[in-house]
Amino acid sequence: MSYYQPEIECASREKIRELQSERLVRTVKRVYDDVAYYRKMMDGQGVKPSDIRSVDDLYKLPFLTKDDLRDCYPYGLLAVPLSDVVRIQSTSGTTGKRVVAFYTQRDIDMWDECCARAIVAAGGDKNDVVHVSYGYGLFTGGPGLNGGSHKVGSMTLPMSSGNTDRQIQFMCDLGSTILCCTPSYAAFLAETIINQGVLDQIKLKAGIFGAEAWSEEMRRDIEARMRIKAYDIYGLTEIAGPGVSFECSEQTGMHVNEDSFIAETIDPETGEVLPDGTKGELVFTCINKDAFPLLRYRTRDICVLSRKECSCGRTLVKMSRLMGRSDDMLIIRGVNVFPSQIETVLLNCGLTSNYQIIVDRVNYTDTFEVQVEVTPEMFSDTVKKISTREDELVTSMRAMLGISPKVTLVAPRSIARSEGKAVRVIDRRKI
Amino acid sequence: MAIDQISVFVENSVGRLAEVTAVLGDAGIDMRAMCIADTTDFGILRVIVSNPNRAIEILKAAGCVVSVTQVLAVSIPDTPGSLSRVIGILSDSGISVEYAYAFITRKKGNAYVIFRVENNEQAEEILAGNGVKTADTSELYEL
Known part of the structure; x- marks a missing residue:
C-alpha cells in the first residue's frame, strides 16, 4: 500500500484530533480578529474565540451558507491581505453572482497535496502519466488534479475538456496511465475508444472521476469497458476544490483530508450535529487555509460519515457516495446549476418566469433542456424572429451558467403545477 | 391595402392544433385562409378570418399567445x-x-x-x- 503522506493519512485518531483542535483554535482566533464578517457572526451568536478550545467546541460556531458568500462577494470573507493572494477559482452562485475563492501559495500547496494523496491512493507514482481532462480555468477540476500530479512527480497532460479525438490520440501516443475527468466524460471516452478500435493501444490503469454524482453500476461499467480501476473524488470550490476527500483501494467511500478540513454531518432542518453513520448534510470547516478558511460551511450535499477501520490503512474519516442535496442545486455535466439562475436570465430578457428544467442522462451524458412558456413579447408571425429570440436566450443562459441548455418554447400555462406551485425541475437521471 | 393576419403559437403536441382551431370554430369564426409554419418545437398557425378583433379576443381568453400582422x-x-x-x-x-x-x-x-x-x-x-x-x-x- 502506498501513501503520499502516511504520517497524516494513517495517523492515530488521537493525533488527528490533536492536530485538528490546534488548527481550529488558531483559525477561529485569526478570522475573528481579521475578518469583520466572522466577528459579527460570532458576536451575534455570543461566541468568543476563547470558547473554542478543541474540536469538541466546533458546534458552538455559526454556520456559513452560500448566501453568506454572496453577501460577502467578492472580498468580504478574505482573511489575508490581497497582496498575499496568488490565485482565485470560481463556481456559479445561486442568483448569478459567482462564488470566488482565494488562495495563497501555501493554500495552493495544501490543495495540491490533497490531490496528490488521491493520485497515490489510486496507485499513482512518478512513473505515471496523468491525463487531466477536467476543465482548466476558473473550474477547480483541472488545476487541482494538475497540481496534485506535479506533487507526485508524474508527467502531467493538461488536456482540459473537449476535443475527444485529440484526447484519445494523446492517450495512445503518450501512454496515459491515469485519467482524471468527470465520470460521464469517462464513459463517453470509453465508448469512443472502443468504437475507434484503439482499446489495445490504451495504457490506462486507473481513473479519478468526480465533480458529479455517479452510481456503483456506472463505476463497474466504466471499469469493465476501459479495463481500469475507477476512483471517486470529492470537493467544492468554496472549501478548496477536488481532493477535499478521495477514494482508496477499498472503493467504499472517500477519505476526508482531515488535517485540513473538519467534516460534520447535520440535520438540514435543525442544524443539529448527527452521529457517524447517520445520513445528513455535510458541513466543512477549513483549518489549514490562509486566504479563504470557511468555518462550518454548509455544502448542501447529503451523505454518511464513517470512522470504521479501512483496509487501506488510512485512519481519515470516510464519507459515503453523495446521496442527494438539501437544496435545489443541480449538477449538470459537472456544472452547478440553480433554478434561480434560469429565472434571473428569463426576467432579464423580459420574459415571465414560467419555466421548467428537464435533465436526463442519455448514453452517460447529461441532457439539459429549459422549457419556457411563450409570451406575446417572445412570439412573432415569423419563425426567424422567434429563433433569434431563442438563440439570445441560450446565449444569456450560457453566459450565466457556463453550459448551454436547449431552449424549447411551450404553450402558456402548459407547465405542470402542483398545488398552485410550478414544478421547476424534472430530473430523469437514474444515478 | 394591408389586412390583418392572426398568428397563433401552437405547441408541438398531439391535439394542440385541434384545440386551437376548435376555439375559433366554436365561436363561429370563419377562416378565409390559413397556413402553418412548423419548427422542431412548435408551429405558427396563421389565419385570415372574418372578424379578426373578435378572434383575437376569444383566442386570448382561451389562453393562446397571438400576434397580429x-x-x-x-x-x-x-x-x-x-x-x-x-x-x-x-x-x-x-x-x-x-x-x-x-x-x-x-x-x-x-x-x-x-x-x-x-x-x-x-x-x-x-x-x-x-x-x-x-x-x-x-x-x-x-x-
Whole structure:
C-alpha cells in the first residue's frame, strides 16, 4: 500500500484530533480578529474565540451558507491581505453572482497535496502519466488534479475538456496511465475508444472521476469497458476544490483530508450535529487555509460519515457516495446549476418566469433542456424572429451558467403545477 | 391595402392544433385562409378570418399567445403563371417575401395570394404600378 503522506493519512485518531483542535483554535482566533464578517457572526451568536478550545467546541460556531458568500462577494470573507493572494477559482452562485475563492501559495500547496494523496491512493507514482481532462480555468477540476500530479512527480497532460479525438490520440501516443475527468466524460471516452478500435493501444490503469454524482453500476461499467480501476473524488470550490476527500483501494467511500478540513454531518432542518453513520448534510470547516478558511460551511450535499477501520490503512474519516442535496442545486455535466439562475436570465430578457428544467442522462451524458412558456413579447408571425429570440436566450443562459441548455418554447400555462406551485425541475437521471 | 393576419403559437403536441382551431370554430369564426409554419418545437398557425378583433379576443381568453400582422392580399387570375408574374414584380424591385400562401375562392377564375413583406406600402405601390390589385378587408370578407 502506498501513501503520499502516511504520517497524516494513517495517523492515530488521537493525533488527528490533536492536530485538528490546534488548527481550529488558531483559525477561529485569526478570522475573528481579521475578518469583520466572522466577528459579527460570532458576536451575534455570543461566541468568543476563547470558547473554542478543541474540536469538541466546533458546534458552538455559526454556520456559513452560500448566501453568506454572496453577501460577502467578492472580498468580504478574505482573511489575508490581497497582496498575499496568488490565485482565485470560481463556481456559479445561486442568483448569478459567482462564488470566488482565494488562495495563497501555501493554500495552493495544501490543495495540491490533497490531490496528490488521491493520485497515490489510486496507485499513482512518478512513473505515471496523468491525463487531466477536467476543465482548466476558473473550474477547480483541472488545476487541482494538475497540481496534485506535479506533487507526485508524474508527467502531467493538461488536456482540459473537449476535443475527444485529440484526447484519445494523446492517450495512445503518450501512454496515459491515469485519467482524471468527470465520470460521464469517462464513459463517453470509453465508448469512443472502443468504437475507434484503439482499446489495445490504451495504457490506462486507473481513473479519478468526480465533480458529479455517479452510481456503483456506472463505476463497474466504466471499469469493465476501459479495463481500469475507477476512483471517486470529492470537493467544492468554496472549501478548496477536488481532493477535499478521495477514494482508496477499498472503493467504499472517500477519505476526508482531515488535517485540513473538519467534516460534520447535520440535520438540514435543525442544524443539529448527527452521529457517524447517520445520513445528513455535510458541513466543512477549513483549518489549514490562509486566504479563504470557511468555518462550518454548509455544502448542501447529503451523505454518511464513517470512522470504521479501512483496509487501506488510512485512519481519515470516510464519507459515503453523495446521496442527494438539501437544496435545489443541480449538477449538470459537472456544472452547478440553480433554478434561480434560469429565472434571473428569463426576467432579464423580459420574459415571465414560467419555466421548467428537464435533465436526463442519455448514453452517460447529461441532457439539459429549459422549457419556457411563450409570451406575446417572445412570439412573432415569423419563425426567424422567434429563433433569434431563442438563440439570445441560450446565449444569456450560457453566459450565466457556463453550459448551454436547449431552449424549447411551450404553450402558456402548459407547465405542470402542483398545488398552485410550478414544478421547476424534472430530473430523469437514474444515478 | 394591408389586412390583418392572426398568428397563433401552437405547441408541438398531439391535439394542440385541434384545440386551437376548435376555439375559433366554436365561436363561429370563419377562416378565409390559413397556413402553418412548423419548427422542431412548435408551429405558427396563421389565419385570415372574418372578424379578426373578435378572434383575437376569444383566442386570448382561451389562453393562446397571438400576434397580429399586416399582410397583403393580392388578387390574381387562377391561371398558370400568374403567381410567378406577381412574385417576379416584387423580386425585380428588390422586395423579399418572408412567406406567402394562396387560396382560391368560390368566385370563378380568381385566386388570392397572401404576402408577408417588410414594407407593405412600398410593395403595394410597386404592385399597383404594375396593374396588380391588393384586396381590402371588405373584399376578402365578402367572399
